[in-house]
Amino acid sequence: MAINGTQNGVPALETRGLHLHFKTSKGVIHAVDNVDLKLEKGRTTVILGESGCGKSSLARAILRLLPNNVARYDGQVLLGGNELMQLSDEQYRTTVRWTKASLVPQAAMNSLNPVMKIAAQIAEPLYVHKIARSRRDAMRRVREVLKLVGIPEDFLGRYPFEFSGGMQQRAAIAMALVAGPEVVILDEPTSALDLLTQANIMNTLKQIKWELGITFILITHDISTSSELADDIGIMYAAWLVERARADDFFADPLHPYSRMLLDSVPRLHEVKEPEAIPGAPPDLLHPPGGCRFAPRCPRRFEKCGVEPPLFEPRPGTGVKCWLYEP
Ligand SMILES: Nc1ncnc2c1ncn2[C@@H]1O[C@H](COP(=O)(O)OP(=O)(O)OP(=O)(O)O)[C@@H](O)[C@H]1O
Ligand SMILES: [Mg+2]
Known part of the structure; x- marks a missing residue:
């Protein structure tokens, strides 16, 4: 299979309607639901979200590194425009993993x-x-x-x-x-390390990106260490990708109500404003609520939020899963 991530306009990696659910003794956990991700070649996308929102599961779903209690795994994963879901496990192993796309696992x-x-x-x-x-x-x-x-x-x-x-x-x-590989996913690459070591490794990653033009996905829950490396941002909430945006746009003007509250919850060095915690807790992924999953905590909810919103594109390159952005 020829995979060509260099074609103009073709994303290096794309997912469409990607799902990954797990069977457990308590029922089925929705770890990844309906995720539409799009990565441009040579850019770094930082995936942010609270613990348990499905970041590592998204990495597994993209790289087909599945545990044996999978209840649902479907959607599309395209690498350089080529659909990977059609490959057999054997084909995936021999033609994709390590050579086209690879993972630095959490607690590597x-x-x-x-x-x-x-x-x-x-x-x-x-x-x-x-x-x-x-x-x-x-x-x-x-x-x-x-x-x-x-x-x-x-x-x-x-x-x-x-x-x-x-x-x-x-x-x-x-x-x-x-x-x-053309695409490398790094799952919390520095979270177990001290601050100085974290910064050194982030610098190394920056250098590698610059030298090799690799497309990185960097998974983290630490907004501050990642913001320097991010070209694009993806925000996950309760197994959904709720916003994707260029990093500059995102930090200047986050669109999804959850993204705004997430940014407001981070202490900043030069801000007078006190960080604000997000009231409430994320939903149980065994029984995610119908409609918008953030609605129970959202200060801007209205009637429409009883239905799952699609990913709207209020500006080019942006996606936001929220009815406020319905054109
Ligand atoms: N193999 C598995 N079997 C059952 N449930 C799982 C499995 N792996 C993950 N989960 C569950 O799926 C949900 C998403 O987990 P995941 O590890 O993807 O979150 P995360 O965003 O990476 O969290 P963290 O920031 O703590 O690493 C959680 O509820 C988790 O308990
Ligand atoms: Mg994780």
């Missing part, structure tokens, strides 16, 4: 194999996909990515436990990059 440091040297782990996707013709070839590529992510070359022969948390995270990023 725990996902490294403790008894395998770092160089061998980073090289693994190259062997699995027969990208490297020889060990020497593989090591050349591993050295390249190590440099890219800021791991000194003499760390090659070390084991993960000999790495600091920040270095382990860099190793996980190197592994996601090694096979040359």
Whole structure:
């Protein structure tokens, strides 16, 4: 399958009506509902939302990394305009994962194999996909990515436990990059690290984006560390993508009532205004309310909110799932 993310006007990645639900002993959890995401090539989209709103599940749904208790998984995932849902799992594994799209999982440091040297782990996707013709070839590529992510070359022969948390995270990023994917999803890449290490890794990501033109999805619940890297923003609430926008527009003028309240809830250095908590709690994803899921907490709700709104496009490149923006 030819995947060409460089065609003009074709998003690097797009989802249409993407759903992912899980079976549990209490019933079915709606983790991702009806998500329409659109990523332009070479841009970084930061996905923000409260804990449990479905950010990691969205990453799993995009990359088809599914647990075995899936109750519903459907919709469209297009990479460079090519529909991935039609691929068999085998085709997906051999033609997409690692080579076209990859994931740095949440708590990636725990996902490294403790008894395998770092160089061998980073090289693994190259062997699995027969990208490297020889060990020497593989090591050349591993050295390249190590440099890219800021791991000194003499760390090659070390084991993960000999790495600091920040270095382990860099190793996980190197592994996601090694096979040359076009889209990389980073799930909370720095949340377990101290502030200085976070900032250093964010800088490295910025550099990588600049050098390689990779399309990143950066999942986080920390608005402040992400705002510097974001070209675009996606806001999730209760398994929905409620707003997507250019980052500049978003921070100047967030559209969805939830986005506004979310921004107001963040303490800012140079603001006189006190941060305001959002009253109420997000809905239970076992029984999400009908109609707009934010309506029970929304100060601007009106009759229409009893029906699920579509994603309106009040300005180009923007989407907002709210009846206030019905043309
Ligand atoms: N394998 C699973 N089986 C059952 N429920 C799951 C599974 N994975 C996630 N969930 C549930 O799906 C919902 C969304 O979870 P998800 O991990 O995607 O949220 P998140 O936004 O990534 O949260 P966090 O910010 O805490 O990482 C939650 O209610 C969670 O408990
Ligand atoms: Mg998560």
